[in-house]
Amino acid sequence: MIGDGLNDAPSLKKANVGISMGSIGSDISIEASNITLIHDNISDLPHLFKLSRKTLKTINVGIAFALILNLIATILAMFGLLNPIEGAFVHNIGSVIVIIYASSLLKYK
Structure with missing residues (x-):
C-alpha cells in the first residue's frame, strides 16, 4: 500500500x-507506514524493490553461511579435530x- 495523506x-x-x-x-501516515520515501518521488520504487530483494538475499546467504560453517566446526569438534579455542576462533571469523558481506548493502543509496 502506498499512501500520502491522513486518510x-x-x-x-x-x-x-x-x-x-x-x-x-x-505525520500519522509516516508513522503508520513501514517505509517512507523522503523525496516523494514515486520513481524511486523500483530502486526500493531492488534494494529489498538484495537485502533478503544478503540475509539468507549470511544465515546459510553461518549455519554451514558452524555445522562443519561442530562435526570437526565431535571428532576431536577442532579444540574449543579453535572453535571459538572459527565462529568469530565466520561472524x-x-x-563484511552484509556491509555490501551500504553501497546502495
Missing part, C-alpha cells in the same frame, strides 16, 4: 508493507565474514 494511515498500518511519502505525507 491513508489505517490502510498503511494494516498492509503487509506500507509506503508513505515523506514531505507531502502527514566477521557475515558482517
